Amino acid sequence: MPIPLAQSPDAAEALLRRADLLAALPRAAAPPVRPTGLMPREAAEDDTLMAWAAAGDRAAFGVLVARHGERALRIALRVLGNAEEAEEVAQEAFLRAWQAAASFDPARARFTTWLHRITLNLAIDRSRRRGKAVNADEEALARLADPAPGPEAAAVAAEDRAALADALARLPARQRAAIALAYEEGLSGAEAAALLDVSERALEGLLRRARLMLRRLMTS
Template identity: 90%
Template sequence: MARDEASDAELMAWAAAGDRAAFGVLVARHGDRTLRLALRVLGRTEEAEEVAQEAFLRAWQAAASFDPGRARFTTWLHRITLNLAIDRGRRRGRATEAGEEALALLADPAPGPEAAAAAAEDHAALAGALARLPARQRAAIALAYEEGLSGAEAAAMLDVSERALEGLLRRARLMLRRLMTP
């Protein structure tokens, strides 16, 4: 079977046996999403790139311990990414402000100049408010709303119950509402 056609679980089994090319396919498949997730939690491109690289390095090193019966590869990888991003945010000791690069990802290029200016202002305000959320709340928002994961998947990645995830999301929405209200 060609590597490009193999499932993530098969590629991980090959990677566990030392097949770097198989792991390279996983990086190509999931690298962008992993980087986006780290960026949403951290708000800084450079830090997000380092976290994404570290997540893949750890996945490579732990390939033999991956159990496809317990979790999908993407769930496992995103859990590693989230843990690294949250830890990095905590080490930084404060919430981050989203940089111009992160805002550029949020901007909608289609509207006219006035609408684009208003949208950019709204995006900047939202990005600033998101940056002020605690890291776990930012992660919950990123998983549920930006990555479109189900409650069960997002809860599994954060290692919380679905009810606890709902609490994180509720607190995040309330705080965002307070921060966004003039």
């Protein structure tokens, strides 16, 4: 059951500006000296940027934030349903990635898999600590959806979004995460399972239970 919540780049950029994901990173007393002849940071692969970040290159890590901050925020928002908490989680995820840059091993996982797993775990843990269903930030979720073509369609879409946001908010955290990764972020089964640290078969079980619960919630 696809969840038709396409992302809006403008909305994501607004979230990024407000979150200021680099703000929590400690500033070095003096920036590291980069050898001459190195490629521009913006042209470097993620693994190379992480190696530079491990040496204290904050600007290199800033390129990673610019590349991948949008998806980290989206993942956190889909799980938490609250823009302010999603910003805090994404910022914490990047802070932890910066602090652990020296231990990052590209032979074991891609940077995006590693980062998004950190983000997802933080979001799920925060949701569980609440001990109750999330309060869906429908306005924030709506900003990540494509605008409807006309006034009538807009009204229907808004009502559908509100019902969907409410139903998603009532799912257990891991089921919300599975829905977000597989349907809203469009990841493959293998990619989504890797982020959740489960087998693809277990992911299918999570998605099946989530779909059944969503159907019950939206028809009740």
